[in-house]
């Protein structure tokens with residue numbers, strides 16, 4: 001599918017980072033872009049730039065911890081302007097606070113909603129209406145973190161792993177209906193999320209480069225996009241290493257974040 005005039009692209013997490021860069025990538029005359037996020041000011045700032053590039057833009061400030069509200073909002077938007085491309089970029093990250101044995105259960109619950117339950121709800125709804133129409137694209141933002149048992153980020157890696165399996169299963173289900181589901185699994189991308197982390201971020205990718213790669217994979221209907229490619233190797237390595245040894249290595253990962261949570 002060539003995303004062209006009259007196409008409607010809805011991006012969750014469109015107020016920041018990868019989602020905002022994708023909005024600017026798609027923005028051009030004739031295209032409609034709907035941006036979701038929480039922070040009204042950030043949404044308006046991105047919307048303004050998207051408008052300057054000639055696209056029609058609307059925004060919705062919504063906390064996607066509330067999956068039912070998000071589902072209602074998607075259904076309404078899609079009824080008014082059918083969504084051709086849905087990109088589920090909203091997400092949150094967190095790592096175990098220094099001195100603690102686990103991450104916070106409260107953040108675990110929130111992250112499960114934001115990173116898994118709501119994206120799965122929205123993708124399922126989008127797939128059903130797109131299948132009826134006989135076309136559509138769904139891009140789902142996983143992470144290379146899903147390939148590893150990360151002791152410092154059990155909920156993040158677990159939520160993204162669940163999302164990854166859901167994406168490939170939904171792709172298989174949608175194959176007969178010309179609805180293509182693309183799982184995106186990036187390494188470190190230079191955004192406010194990665195800037196919260198202290199410590200090494202190997203092979204950091206600029207956000208505009210990432211947006212170009214992601215949009216190309218979604219437009220082509222590619223099954224998965226893992227980048228940078230070196231993370232394909234770390235995935236393979238973890239698969240072949242004895243689990244106990246892999247866990248010993250992963251426990252040594254030293255990374256901090258500022259401020260905690262969020």
Ligand SMILES: NC(=O)c1ccc[n+]([C@@H]2O[C@H](COP(=O)([O-])OP(=O)(O)OC[C@H]3O[C@@H](n4cnc5c(N)ncnc54)[C@H](OP(=O)(O)O)[C@@H]3O)[C@@H](O)[C@H]2O)c1
Pocket residue numbers: 012013014015016017018019036037038039040042062063064065088089090091092093114141142143144185186187188189190191192193194
């Ligand atoms: N950056 C990386 O290195 C990296 C690597 C792998 C995967 N990813 C994934 O890529 C996606 C985008 O991340 P990013 O780097 O662009 O992060 P970001 O700059 O922090 O953006 C996160 C986006 O998600 C939205 N969001 C977070 N919690 C929300 C909630 N409860 N309700 C509604 N919207 C919410 C934020 O909205 P507000 O701005 O309004 O808060 C923001 O638009 C995430 O799914 C992340 O896990 C990122």
